[in-house]
Amino acid sequence: MNASSVPATPKPDAPPPRSRLSLYLDLIRWNRPAGWLLLLWPTLAALWMAADGFPGWHLLAVFTLGTVLMRSAGCCVNDVADAEFDRHVKRTAQRPVTSGAVSKQEALAVGAVLALLAFGLVLTTNPPTIWLSVVALAVTLLYPYAKRVVSMPQAVLGVAFSFGIPMAFSAVQGGQDWALAAIPAAVPALAWWLLVGNLFWVLAYDTEYAMVDRDDDLKIGIKTSAITLGRFDVAGVMLFYGAYLISWGALGHGLGLLKTYLIGIAAAALQVGWHFTMIRHRSRDGCFRAFRLNHWVGFAVFAGTVISYLPS
Template sequence: MKKTPHIRQDRVIDDASKKNWVDLYAPEFVQPYLKLSRVDRPIGTWLLLYPCWWSVALAAPDGHWPDWGLFVLFAIGAFVMRGAGCTLNDIADRNFDGKVERTKKRPLPSGQVSLKQAFAWLIFQCLIGLVVLLQFNNFAILLGAASLILVAIYPFAKRFTYWPQVFLGLAFNYGALLGWAAVKGDLGWIAVLLYIAGIAWTLGYDTIYAHQDKEDDILIGVKSTALKFGAATRDWIFGFYSLLLVLVVFVGWSVGLHTGFYVLMAGAAAHLFWQIQKLDIDDGDRCLALFKSNKNFGAIVMFAIIAGKFQILT
């Protein structure tokens, strides 16, 4: 009989799967570093990656597949830079996380790693990200380097504004600009509109996510759109998601995508409105599930853009 790996439940972070592969299979001495990078919770990597892939696919010529080499590079880059951003976030929040039920088991507040070790891990991930960035053209390299300013600001935004999700959106959707630049060598208005669409997406899904922590956020004195919107959250998310859909459809029309794009985007719209319908801001488990479901939305949009490059429906 196959032996089930032993999991130390006292170290499983609350918003991770109770049977995530890090706690199941990773060597114990590596687990804290992987958790600093949220490898046990991969949804963030997908949410960072999809705007990159959307942009690379949009920039491809009509009738052509996207550059799969760029897809791979962006996948690696999204993985390590999301990890670096989360590590920086945990360093910045180390004095808050121990006071919040959902985050008290993170490696820094629980004492599994030291501050010095966390900084070393951050530098290591950034170096891998630099290697990936240097594979792009010169314009994309400069553009990518500028994103570090946004990455550095976000962890501190909730200390001074009720709109930290704006700063998260600016950082998390930067790939919409970078993907276009990596293909085209410039920055067109199509990429800028896609970037704005991505920010609207982040404002929606991260507000849902933030409702898990609203009671703790009030106690420790940090801010979020969940606290700002309160009972009006559903109306705000409807607005953000509507703007997202309008902009994505507009950029698809602007680059001449074919019928398959619009068919699949109808499915993407249905998914977003399903999220709004199912939302219960006082049910943390449901908020987490709806937040994670945005991986499906990102995938639908990606396939819609790729399908739109080919005249498969008449």
């Protein structure tokens, strides 16, 4: 038998090429809604507080859709900024931009379209909220680069993820004055204190997220809160959770919210205790699971807020 008569070994079928839509949905993490839910719950809770109850369908739609769009746009920018780092991390190496399936220019174009759609929604509110949206966009663009120079870049993310709170108060209570000087009157001190409290929640869950990639981040030189806190990372996460729950509990109590609000805070606190059991051994799976379940902590606080405003 000569070589030509030996049947060739069939080659395995190559995976079918993915559509652009499929790649774009992967780019914006469409199959992982936990990311935008982390932004949505505190924003909607603030919207209910600002409106002293149901804020109306218009503002509810604006802030819900705007949150999804801006988180998606932020993913596009983040993947472009981190492409060279992500290729060295197993969990992120196959992201569309990192793998080369989507070019950086294409990703930025998708992000720009999403951001413009979000801005179009903001234009239906009022001038102070429009001005605040510009600041929110600037902080969102800044975050991906903060991890190169800031020891705890999660604090920058905390501001970005919490900026919907003052925007919610501005959209409800702000007027039609285009002067920048009108912004302080449109956003009461309560909104800024809620932002600070929520920032601690972001520090908690994003430190859990950073604990997943700590070994890879140390190799490639990225700064994160998990690396900065070192062996005090678990204690730091729990302190951040505590600061968030105590501050939001006190601020809600100061507003005169009913005991159902504090029940929501208590439900969130019980989940935090569960999260401790997941992260205390610092396993990748445990820390990642705790991060992914964090949106239920925010939902508990939001649900307590909404129920407190229901007619008795």
